[in-house]
Amino acid sequence: MKIIVPMAGRGSRLRPHSLTVPKPLIPVAGQPIVHRLVKDIAKVLKQPIEEIAFVLGDPAWFGDDVVKSLETLAKSLGAKASIYRQDLPLGTGHAIMSAKPSLSGPAVIAYADTLIRAEFDLDPKADAVIWTKQVENPEAYGVVKLNENKDIVELVEKPKTFVSDQAVIGIYYFKNVGVLKEKLQEILDENVMNGGEYQINDGIKRMMAEGKIFKTGTVDEWMDCGNKAITIETNQRMLGFLKADGNExxxxxxxxxxxxxxxxxxxxxxxxxxxxxxxxxxxxxxxxxxxxxxxxxxxxxxxxxxxxxxxxxxxxxxxxxxxxxxxxxxxxxxxxxxx
Known part of the structure; x- marks a missing residue:
């Protein structure tokens, strides 16, 4: 199993704290956001992690100290660290394709701006799993549309009428991430852009159109670290969980x-x-x-x-x-x- 972590963004909503430290490296409850995220994903997967690929931005911002921190994180999980660079901010799909050499076999893709608490098993019948969280106001999120078999058949961004209450949180599992790579390469070759960027959703939709089975993996807790107020709230919630767990x-x-x-x-x-x-x-x-x-x-x-x-x-x-x-x-x- 591999974990792919796009984390090249500057985190402008978290300024001034992200002016000197990349947002995924800002500690919450004593550990950097990306460290907690990757460790929690590894717990959910319940299987060995062979490689963690990190997609970073400008080396002047994501420098040697950042690389060393990520290599230490991967080593702690018995995995190889691969470091890639996204030179231009051209969207989620472009960020994933920046790690093209690592896009093969089973993999989880996780964007490094949220924390989770989850306990579920990956559906063996699924070609892919999109991790979701039940929300009270689905009109504010991108949500999944399900058929009678509970397969995901559509991704809907901020629906004006009710589609489902399962919001996409930015973590995905692919039984063979190479299939997503093929579809994203088509997106890049055809210059298919949304909002001026290449999006992961366009690759996923092409996989769905070919009959790939997508299931949901619902997390118990989804905690954002987007701005100062919500990061403090996430710190509060995480400390409560850690105290209850008694493992740290x-x-x-x-x-x-x-x-x-x-x-x-x-x-x-x-x-x-x-x-x-x-x-x-x-x-x-x-x-x-x-x-x-x-x-x-x-x-x-x-x-x-x-x-x-x-x-x-x-x-x-x-x-x-x-x-x-x-x-x-x-x-x-x-x-x-x-x-």
Whole structure:
């Protein structure tokens, strides 16, 4: 089994946090988004992963440190890491075809901007599986249309009349991803574009037209990381799941607490110092950060950051930040928001 991860986008909706760190590498509940996504997919698949192909953007943005992080991720799952580049932002289908040498055999394609919780078996009768989530407002999503056999027969974008309540979440399984490669190559050769881009859906629709059987794989939880507010909500939900699972150590043994209180669930990274502060619930603090004389709730704070004299809630703070609530002489960069 292979996993193909297109992740070349810049994540503009998550600025300023994505100005210095590619969005898929931003930690949520203590791990980068793409790391959690790939690990959760591997759990659902319940079979060995031989290769993980990552489609990155400009090397100036997705540099050697990003590549090293992804290689470490693949190695942790016993898989080979393959690195590809998408030079131009020409759509989901174009991104997949950037990894053309890896497009053979059984594979999962997963776009690295969501997190999931799921437990299901792949339908052995299916040529492909489109992972979906039941939603209350299907008119806001791309949804699948099913026939009487529960086969997917159509993909409908933001339907004005009810089609189904199963929204497409951007994760796909192909029994032989080489078939999708053939159809996407036709799309590229014929210059078939939607919205000025080459789309995966056009390749999927050609597979359906040839009689390939598509089934749904419904996830229990689907968590977005598109902007600051929803990323904080995802951090909250993920911490709750991890606390319930009990499989991850959420508070590092190297953390130092001096007259400090942690209200679980929280993630506290290595060498974090908490002084005269109350942290939690639903707070993630990255390695080597210091929180002093503060109260922090439902927030994401990254690495090497110092927070003093603050009362924070629903906050997202990046790396190497210094924030003192008692001072007015400050330096704040582009796209920053104080509310």
């Amino acid at each position: 150590q959420l508070v590092s043994n190297s953390a130092t607490l001096e007259n400090a209180n942690i209200i679980e669930p929280c993630f506290i990274g290595d060498n974090v110092v908490l002084k005269n502060s109350t942290v939690g619930p639903f707070v993630s603090i990255g390695n080597d950060s210091v929180i002093e004389n503060s109260t922090v709730k439902n927030s994401l704070i990254q690495t090497h950051t110092s927070i003093k004299n603050a009362n924070l809630e629903d906050a997202m703070i990046g790396n190497h930040v210094k924030y003192d609530g008692n001072f007015t002489s400050i330096s704040i960069g582009d796209y920053s928001i104080l509310e």
